[in-house]
Amino acid sequence: MRVSCGTDIIEIYRIKESIEKLGDAFLNRVFTENEIKYCESKKKQKYQHYAARFAAKEAAFKALSWKIDDKYSICWKDFEVINNKQGRPSLNIVGIKLKDIENIDVSISHCKDYAVANVTVLSK
Numbered sequence: 001m002r003v004s005c006g007t008d009i010i011e012i013y014r015i016k017e018s019i020e021k022l023g024d025a026f027l028n029r030v031f032t033e034n035e036i037k038y039c040e041s042k043k044k045q046k047y048q049h050y051a052a053r054f055a056a057k058e059a060a061f062k063a064l065s066w067k068i069d070d071k072y073s074i075c076w077k078d079f080e081v082i083n084n085k086q087g088r089p090s091l092n093i094v095g096i097k098l099k100d101i102e103n104i105d106v107s108i109s110h111c112k113d114y115a116v117a118n119v120t121v122l123s124k
């Protein structure tokens with residue numbers, strides 16, 4: 001068994017600027033349909049939620065980078081954050097097949113200016 005973790009912090013204004021400047025082209029490149037639906041439901045607060053998902057994807061890459069070599073071309077949508085009914089997030093690997101992953105957990109937090117995410121991976 002191996003435990004690996006990744007963390008990321010991001011300034012929310014950077015994501016807000018990208019969305020305002022690039023619109024759907026940015027959203028559809030980085031976020032899955034489910035993620036967009038979730039963030040858009042947050043109305044005025046949506047940039048915090050988008051930024052948190054962006055941070056979660058970066059954190060997932062960091063946690064998994066030792067497993068990802070040049071043969072993989074990773075993209076943002078390979079990782080997806082989904083919240084359950086209680087609001088608890090989980091991170092799924094949807095676009096690529098990585099062997100021997102036993103479990104992945106993600107934790108997210110955001111405030112007015114920053115979003116942060118931590119991802120922990122348990123592998124064989």
Ligand SMILES: CC(C)(COP(=O)(O)OP(=O)(O)OC[C@H]1O[C@@H](n2cnc3c(N)ncnc32)[C@H](O)[C@@H]1OP(=O)(O)O)[C@@H](O)C(=O)NCCC(=O)NCCS
Nearest residue numbers: 048049050052053081083086087088089107108109110111
């Ligand atoms: C759910 C809760 C933890 C969120 O914390 P917060 O400070 O309001 O907000 P944060 O910005 O730090 O975190 C928001 C993120 O928490 C995550 N979250 C929400 N509900 C969650 C849950 N049940 N379990 C784990 N994570 C949860 C989500 O990822 C959310 O972001 P998202 O909607 O973009 O996915 C908080 O509202 C809460 O209920 N706290 C309970 C406090 C308590 O009972 N304390 C006494 C015992 S320690």
